[in-house]
Structures are given as structure tokens and as C-alpha cells.
Amino acid sequence: xxxxxxxxxxRGRLAALLAPPLLWLVLAYLGxxxxxxxxxxxxxxxxxxxxxxxxxxxxxxxxxTTPVYRTVALRTLxxxxxxxxxxxxxxxxxxxFMARVAAGRLRRALLVAVLTPLWAGYLVKAYAWRVMxxxxxxxxxxxxxxxxxxxxxGTAAVVLVLAYLWLPYMILPxxxxxxxxPAHQLEASADLGAGTVRTLRSVVAPAVRPALLAGSVFTFSxxxxxxxxxQIVGGRTQLLGNVIASQxxxxxxxxxxxxAVPVALVVCYLAAVRRAGALDSL
Amino acid sequence: xxLTRTARIVLGxxxxxxxxxxxxxxxxxxxxxxxxxxxxxxxxxxxxxEWWSRALHSAGARDALWTSLRAGLGAxxxxxxxxxxxxxxxxxxxxxxxxxxxFLIVLPIALPGIVTGIALNAAFRTVLAPLGIGFGLFxxxxxxxxxxxxxxxxxxxxxxxxxAPSLAEASADLGARPWQTLRYVTFPALRPALFAGALLAFALSFDEVxxxxxxxxxxxxxxxxxxxxxxxxxxxAPVVDVLAALLIALSVIPVYAAxxxxxxxxxxxx
Numbered sequence: 117x118x119x120x121x122x123x124x125x126x127r128g129r130l131a132a133l134l135a136p137p138l139l140w141l142v143l144a145y146l147g148x149x150x151x152x153x154x155x156x157x158x159x160x161x162x163x164x165x166x167x168x169x170x171x172x173x174x175x176x177x178x179x180x181t182t183p184v185y186r187t188v189a190l191r192t193l194x195x196x197x198x199x200x201x202x203x204x205x206x207x208x209x210x211x212x213f214m215a216r217v218a219a220g221r222l223r224r225a226l227l228v229a230v231l232t233p234l235w236a237g238y239l240v241k242a243y244a245w246r247v248m249x250x251x252x253x254x255x256x257x258x259x260x261x262x263x264x265x266x267x268x269x270g271t272a273a274v275v276l277v278l279a280y281l282w283l284p285y286m287i288l289p290x291x292x293x294x295x296x297x298p299a300h301q302l303e304a305s306a307d308l309g310a311g312t313v314r315t316l317r318s319v320v321a322p323a324v325r326p327a328l329l330a331g332s333v334f335t336f337s338x339x340x341x342x343x344x345x346x347q348i349v350g351g352r353t354q355l356l357g358n359v360i361a362s363q364x365x366x367x368x369x370x371x372x373x374x375x376a377v378p379v380a381l382v383v384c385y386l387a388a389v390r391r392a393g394a395l396d397s398l
Numbered sequence: 399x400x401l402t403r404t405a406r407i408v409l410g411x412x413x414x415x416x417x418x419x420x421x422x423x424x425x426x427x428x429x430x431x432x433x434x435x436x437x438x439x440x441x442x443x444x445x446x447x448e449w450w451s452r453a454l455h456s457a458g459a460r461d462a463l464w465t466s467l468r469a470g471l472g473a474x475x476x477x478x479x480x481x482x483x484x485x486x487x488x489x490x491x492x493x494x495x496x497x498x499x500x501f502l503i504v505l506p507i508a509l510p511g512i513v514t515g516i517a518l519n520a521a522f523r524t525v526l527a528p529l530g531i532g533f534g535l536f537x538x539x540x541x542x543x544x545x546x547x548x549x550x551x552x553x554x555x556x557x558x559x560x561x562a563p564s565l566a567e568a569s570a571d572l573g574a575r576p577w578q579t580l581r582y583v584t585f586p587a588l589r590p591a592l593f594a595g596a597l598l599a600f601a602l603s604f605d606e607v608x609x610x611x612x613x614x615x616x617x618x619x620x621x622x623x624x625x626x627x628x629x630x631x632x633x634x635a636p637v638v639d640v641l642a643a644l645l646i647a648l649s650v651i652p653v654y655a656a657x658x659x660x661x662x663x664x665x666x667x668x
Contacts, residue, residue: 126491133487134499137480137547141502145514145544148521152513155520210416213409217401226413228653233420235649236427237605239625240642244423247430254426257441283420312401333508341510344607344626357512364516364612372520375513382508390501 156372167368175373189377192356195275196339202279203335204328207286215294234284242348245277249349269351277349278339286331293327329389337382424646431643436636453640462624469620470603473542477599481550489558506545515612533615541613546599553595561587597652
């Protein structure tokens with residue numbers, strides 16, 4: 117491609133292409149994050165809740181030494197991992213069927229069916245689950261004849277509802293990867309004597325892995341920061357997002373310092389999956 | 399790979415079960431919008447059309463819908479420009495920091511909404527407020543556009559990877575100037591990706607609650623914010639439910655359009 121040559125004109129074109137998005141992201145986004153991080157080193161007047169601009173690392177020390185924050189951080193991490201695993205488990209057979217078994221009209225219809233709920237709205241879906249999980253909801257009504265009781269509101273409900281909300285974000289990249297897998301590779305594998313299991317392990321798995329990681333970026337980081345679903349179906353469960361949200365008006369510096377926890381987790385996660393090539397297939 | 403008949407049936411059943419699980423809550427929302435019991439007790443004892451007529455006459459809901467549409471269109475327009483430019487830069491050029499650019503674009507959607515929200519809130523207060531720019535539709539558009547860029551970027555980059563470079567080369571060999579190649583060769587090939595990207599970016603903006611909460615200020619209510627405020631009021635719950643049902647019913651149209659316009663899976667790329 118001519119563009120790979122470093123002629124002055126190509127460089128000028130590159131600069132013109134890159135300048136607007138980079139300016140926006142650096143100014144509007146990284147700038148904001150920098151302001152937030154900076155305010156984590158400030159403190160609050162305990163009587164007026166006003167931010168006082170005196171440099172201190174007390175907020176970070178508080179977070180590291182207060183056991184409640186550690187418990188909440190670990191619980192949040194655990195829920196994000198559980199949601200991601202649950203979604204991967206649900207998405208794999210569905211995406212495989214959609215991409216490799218179903219054909220023609222059914223294939224397109226299935227894709228539309230998976231995409232449509234993305235439009236139904238986060239709050240609407242979370243609220244639908246609140247109604248379903250309620251004491252007189254359909255889940256308890258369905259389980260009653262079996263002598264069982266639904267999970268009610270709590271941690272289990274949070275995992276369930278978050279997995280439900282983010283499922284399409286996992287299905288779509290996995291489906292795209294499976295669909296792009298050339299049929300002749302699968303045939304070659306069979307011709308060379310590989311059974312289904314061997315083909316799945318040696319041909320399908322390497323193609324799906326980056327897509328699974330790409331999907332997990334969504335399921336993992338969206339779960340890590342969620343606080344509305346927790347408010348809606350979580351009962352008394354507290355996640356990092358809730359703690360941050362409840363501190364924003366009371367103690368912004370503390371909220372800012374707390375935000376560093378999910379930011380650090382997500383950046384580490386992104387760095388890890390980027391090495392596996394996941395961001396290219398996002 | 400030869401899947402046995404049993405394997406195909408098992409996969410089909412799992413998919414059907416998954417879809418049933420996906421649609422069960424949505425169907426319940428539709429059903430509850432005509433459930434005469436305002437607390438949605440199950441099973442419904444009687445049906446009513448009252449919630450629908452109340453929702454259609456709610457001025458608050460109509461204003462919120464209008465605000466959401468404007469915010470979504472604004473954010474989508476910004477994201478289309480910035481996302482496409484970035485996709486061209488990353489796809490057509492090899493440069494130092496190329497990986498960092500993709501990383502930077504993904505970051506706003508990968509970081510938790512609450513972090514993005516309070517960061518933008520803090521920045522707007524320290525930077526924009528002294529300039530006399532208050533919180534409102536403008537700040538909402540800025541916030542939404544920031545995390546919508548990645549959607550357009552991914553769709554356009556995926557499509558650019560698939561357009562054979564020989565097409566542009568042929569166009570140049572035939573004497574077309576770069577602008578003509580862009581207009582007559584590259585742009586038509588990109589159109590479905592741009593459309594799909596715009597659609598998904600709009601959907602994302604339309605559904606965003608957390609970032610909106612922290613960037614909207616008191617006077618600006620998008621539809622999700624309106625819904626959130628009214629969820630807590632028991633006697634408004636059925637009206638919210640009607641809006642939800644309406645959105646679910648209407649959502650089929652854009653998804654179907656996206657599918658028609660891009661026959662490949664680009665319509666589903668996030």
C-alpha cells in the first residue's frame with residue numbers, strides 16, 4: 117500500500133486523520149480522567165462536604181486499610197468474573213449454532229433475534245427482572261409447585277441479571293469469529309483424520325479465543341462498574357459502583373480515589389487481552 | 399467437521415432455550431403493560447388499556463423522548479466523524495503509537511460508566527463552568543460521543559480490512575484523484591458499515607443512564623433518566639412499562655434495517 121511509505125504527503129494525511137479524534141479523546145476524556153485522578157489527592161471539609169485543595173494521600177491509604185473496601189472490591193471482581201464465565205458458557209453453543217449449524221433465513225432471523233434486545237433498554241430489562249424475581253413474581257410462581265423458591269433479591273440475582281444484560285455483547289463477537297472461520301479449514305481437519313473434539317480443540321478454539329476475550333472486555337468491565345442493576349435487584353449487596361456513587365456528593369476525593377480501583381483493574385485486563393489480540397476483533 | 403445429528407439437535411435446543419430466556423422478560427414487559435394490577439402480580443387477573451392511554455398523554459415522557467433523540471443524533475454525528483477518521487488512520491497507515499490509539503478509543507467504553515461519568519462531571523465543572531457553559535444537552539452529547547466513537551471505529555475498521563486494496567489501486571490506475579476514489583469506490587463500500595455503526599452508536603446513546611446522570615444537569619432529562627426517576631414511584635410504574643413495551647416493539651425496525659443494509663455480520667459488530 118502506498119500509505120506505508122513515509123512520504124511527506126502521507127504523513128500530512130495521517131496527521132489530518134488522527135488530529136480530530138485524538139484531540140477529542142485526549143482533551144475530553146484523558147483530560148477528565150486526569151482531573152478526577154488529581155481530585156483523589158484532595159480532601160473534603162467534614163462539615164460542608166466542600167472539596168478542599170490540600171494535597172494528601174489519605175484517601176488512598178483509607179481505601180487500602182479499610183477492610184470494607186477490600187471486601188467490596190473482591191466481591192465486585194468475583195461477580196464480574198462469574199458474569200463473564202456464565203456469558204461465555206451461554207454464548208458458545210448459541211453462537212456456534214447460529215454461525216455453523218443454522219442456514220439461510222434461520223441464520224439471519226437468529227441474528228436479528230439476538231440483536232433486538234439490545235434496543236429494549238438496560239433499565240427496562242433490569243426492571244423486568246425485578247418484577248420476575250419479586251416475592252409474587254413469575255419465578256416464584258413457577259418454582260412453587262416444585263417446592264422451590266427463587267433467589268429473590270441479592271448477589272445471585274445480580275449475577276443473573278448482569279449476565280442477562282451483557283449476553284448479546286458476548287454472542288456477537290463469538291458469532292462473527294465462528295462465521296469467518298473458513299469451511300475448508302474444518303474439512304481439512306476432518307480429512308487429516310481429526311474427530312469432532314480434536315477439530316474443536318485445534319481449529320475452532322484458536323479462532324474463537326480472541327473473540328471470547330473481546331466479548332469478555334464488555335461483560336467484565338460493564339459488570340465491574342455497574343451500580344444500577346445492584347440497586348434494582350441486589351437487595352443489600354454493595355458493589356464498587358454503589359460505593360463510588362454514594363460517595364460522589366458526600367466526598368468527591370474519596371469517590372475519585374475509589375474509582376482508581378476499577379480503572380486499574382480494567383486497564384490491567386485490557387493490557388492482558390490486547391496481547392492476545394482481542395482488541396483487534398472487538 | 400461432521401457434527402452428529404444428536405449434536406446438532408442439542409445445539410439447537412440450547413439456542414432455543416437461550417432465546418427463550420432472552421425473550422421471557424421482554425414478553426412479560428409487554429404483558430404487564432396491559433396488566434390491570436399496577437404492581438404486576440403474577441398471573442395477571444385482568445387486562446386494561448388504561449396505562450397505554452396514560453403513557454401516550456404523558457408530557458414528561460414525550461419531552462424526555464425528544465431530548466434523547468437530539469442527544470443521540472448529536473452524539474452519533476460526532477462519533478461518525480471521529481470514528482471514521484480514526485479507522486482510516488489506523489487502517490491505512492503504520493505509525494508509532496498505532497496500538498495506543500486503538501487502546502485510547504476502547505478506553506471510554508471499557509472503563510465503568512460511573513468513572514467516565516464523574517470524571518466528565520469534574521472536568522466540566524472545573525473547565526466549562528468558568529467559561530459560562532453549564533450542564534445541559536451539550537455536555538450530554540460530549541459525554542455520549544466519547545464512548546460512541548469506538549462503535550463507529552470498530553465497524554469502519556472491520557469493513558476497511560475487508561475492502562481489497564486492489565480496488566483503490568485500480569481506481570488510481572484509471573486516473574482517479576484520491577477524492578474521486580474516496581467518493582466513488584471507498585465510500586460506497588463503507589456505507590453499510592457507517593450505517594451499522596451509526597445505528598449502534600445511537601442505540602448506545604439512547605440507552606445510556608449512568609454517564610447521562612452525571613453530565614445532564616437538573617434541567618435535561620433523557621428517556622432513560624425519566625424512566626429511572628419514575629421507576630421509584632409505584633403509581634407511575636405501569637406508564638414506564640408501556641414506554642418499555644413501546645421501545646421493545648419499535649426496536650425491531652432498526653435491527654431489521656441494519657440487517658437488510660449490511661448482509662454480512664457487520665451489522666452486529668460492536
